[in-house]
Amino acid sequence: MAQPLKKLMSCVILDLDGTLLNTDGMFSEVLKTFLVKYGKEWDGREKHKIVGKTPLEEAAIIVEDYGLPCAKHEFVNEVYSMFSDHLCKVKALPGANRLIKHLSCHGVPMALASNSHRATIASKISYQHGWKESFSVIVGSDEVRTGKPSPDIFLEAAKRLNMEPSSSLVIEDSVIGVVAGKAAGMEVVAVPSLPKQTHRYTAADEVINSLLDLRPEKWGLPPFQDWIEGTLPSEPWYIGGPVVKGLGRGSKVLGIPTANLSTEGYSDVLSEHPSGVYFGWAGLSTRGVYKMVMSLGWNPYFDNAEKTIEPWLLHEFDEDFYDEELHLVIVGYIRPEANFPSLETLIAKIHEDRKVAERALDLPLYSKYRDDPYLKITSSKGQ
Numbered sequence: 001m002a003q004p005l006k007k008l009m010s011c012v013i014l015d016l017d018g019t020l021l022n023t024d025g026m027f028s029e030v031l032k033t034f035l036v037k038y039g040k041e042w043d044g045r046e047k048h049k050i051v052g053k054t055p056l057e058e059a060a061i062i063v064e065d066y067g068l069p070c071a072k073h074e075f076v077n078e079v080y081s082m083f084s085d086h087l088c089k090v091k092a093l094p095g096a097n098r099l100i101k102h103l104s105c106h107g108v109p110m111a112l113a114s115n116s117h118r119a120t121i122a123s124k125i126s127y128q129h130g131w132k133e134s135f136s137v138i139v140g141s142d143e144v145r146t147g148k149p150s151p152d153i154f155l156e157a158a159k160r161l162n163m164e165p166s167s168s169l170v171i172e173d174s175v176i177g178v179v180a181g182k183a184a185g186m187e188v189v190a191v192p193s194l195p196k197q198t199h200r201y202t203a204a205d206e207v208i209n210s211l212l213d214l215r216p217e218k219w220g221l222p223p224f225q226d227w228i229e230g231t232l233p234s235e236p237w238y239i240g241g242p243v244v245k246g247l248g249r250g251s252k253v254l255g256i257p258t259a260n261l262s263t264e265g266y267s268d269v270l271s272e273h274p275s276g277v278y279f280g281w282a283g284l285s286t287r288g289v290y291k292m293v294m295s296l297g298w299n300p301y302f303d304n305a306e307k308t309i310e311p312w313l314l315h316e317f318d319e320d321f322y323d324e325e326l327h328l329v330i331v332g333y334i335r336p337e338a339n340f341p342s343l344e345t346l347i348a349k350i351h352e353d354r355k356v357a358e359r360a361l362d363l364p365l366y367s368k369y370r371d372d373p374y375l376k377i378t379s380s381k382g383q
Helices: 023-036 055-065 072-084 096-105 118-125 152-161 175-183 250-254 267-272 343-360 364-371
Strands: 011-014 110-113 137-139 168-172 187-190 232-242 276-284 288-297 308-313 325-335
Touching: 011 152, 023 072, 055 072, 072 118, 096 110, 110 152, 118 137, 137 152, 152 168, 152 175, 168 175, 175 187, 232 364, 276 308, 276 343, 276 364, 288 325, 288 343, 325 343, 325 364
Parallel strands: 011 110, 011 168, 110 137, 168 187
Antiparallel strands: 232 325, 276 288, 276 325, 288 308
8 A cells, every 4th residue: 555655855864772773682681780799680660761862871870770889980881891792692673674775775875873972883783784884974972062862963964964854864762862853853753662652752753663664655765665465574483382371352352262372481582573463384282283373562452561472373273272382483574563442443453464364374485484393393492
């Protein structure tokens, strides 16, 4: 379906941490280690306060909130030294490489504009193949008078690109980044890095769930051409374990029997993949292999407290199969999770997802994964 044009953009200015790189998880791990020596425990409660901040601002918040007996400069020197040792492990967020490659191939001017220092940005992207060459401009907070939420970084990026701010599209994960982009007179797409926080991004011109959901044509930019029959192919990823009792609403409320999996042991998978509706193949240890559509996330209609994994095996079973080993091979993405005005519209959308998945899984691109060895394994955990 053709997307209505919002505005004609000439360049794209991207934030780095939380927008293109999944640095949040690694930074949290470093903080846990750092705080132990002070007898403190990082519980993530300050995460919403530090998203998008400069290193010194982050340090000031954590030092004060945890009552640490160190200066903020000491905190920055030690924590960021520890963090630098782990940069090689930081992964690109889903859709980041796809977007950068797409814009680069179409000659769309791109800039990186981050509240990190310039040298730190260079270190972070050095581990991401092709990124350094794709950005003609990189601006750090130490290169301007004031970092975000001041517009200085974005204005400097547009200036170096030789573009007007009004024709520049900003893509940001933080509220302060959105504020900075709008203050610069630019159009802003928000990709919130913290779950269930979209209500805080009202200043953005558009809010999307992940970079997988970006539609460049809405901004006068070249459209992606990789969607196939309503699905976006991905490299396969794997989840497995015994079927557990869910929240009791699949069969009873929705009339859709989901085979829930425990999230224990899959924290990396849950943080790595955005919430949404996915599809693929499911293998049951004693029954065979079936088509599958899966919800990953908080299910906004029910407002889950935790992120859940809820696959729906597209087959009519005569009995429950709790505790049976279930292995999933996820091969593509259908849509972001969304809230619905009524239970009826939610159910209708789930059945529409089923049709999309069933049709797509007959395509050779996806059907080949029906024979993935992981679906035949009955004892090992997911990769």
